[in-house]
Amino acid sequence: MKNSSKWTLIVGGSSGLGLATAHKLAREGYDLFILHRDRKADLQDIENEFNGIRSYGVALHSFNVDATNPLKIQEVVGSMSELLQGEKLSVLIHSVAKGNLKSLSNQDGASLNTSDFQHTIHAMGINLYDWTKAILSANLFAEDSRVIAFTSEGSSKAWEGYAAVSAAKATLESIVRSMALEFAAFGIKVNCIQAGITDTKSFRMIPNSTELKEQAIKRNPFNRLTTVEDVANAVYLLTLEEAKWINGTIVKVDGGESLR
Secondary structure, three states, rough: OOOOOOOEEEEEOOOHHHHHHHHHHHOOOEEEEEEOOOOHHHHHHHHHHHEEEOOOOOOOOEOOOOOOOHHHHHHHHHHHHHHHHOEEEEEEEOOOOOOOOOOOOOOOOOOOHHHHHHHHHHHHHHHHHHHHHHHHOOOOOOEEEEEEEEHHHHOOOOOOOOOOOOHHHHHHHHHHHHHHHOOOHHHEEEEEEEEEEEEEOHHHOOOOOOHHHHHHHHHOOOOOOOOOHHHHHHHHHHHHHHOOOOOOOOOEEOOHHHHH
């Protein structure tokens, strides 16, 4: 049933967890803003996906821009303000996968440097705050709004080639806790979802991803990987009225994979 009072912004919504979440929320009647950064060659396929989402009977406005560019953030927030026409944003979902996956110890000059860490931490950690603050400053959040970001077990475990992303995810979790505390006065609830190993395009870019996937299946009590639909379902749960007292936490959505 259409719920036109619920608007969601997904920052990073053209693939993986973000796209699956867009499909789930649209089926539940949420109107959508989707921000993504993709090549021209991929735009037709992405637009086909977006049209499929629109077929659920919801509004969808998309922006193909760099989510980490401060000027673009302000431009998108300004456009959303015009399109909302007095309505408010109920949900912000941050699903940016823009990180460096180089090793710390490569001897050929291709190892991580300080700039690699800085760019990754900003894109996958601090950028959540940038978007939240910009939307709050524009007075676009509803009285009871939800901010949701995606972390991983790699925030506290060492995986080869994941050092910069691991630092970004640890930063993200810390920022989420502080945002949950300091933005509560504005009715904003902020949480992280820690998904189990999920076979997305971004995951397959991690060195030794095949080995990580095999280990995850063995560790998981249900002997399967987490799916993007599993994660999207959990996002939807956090948007419900019944979840309004969940704030500042990390929700594991992994079928028990992280138990061992």
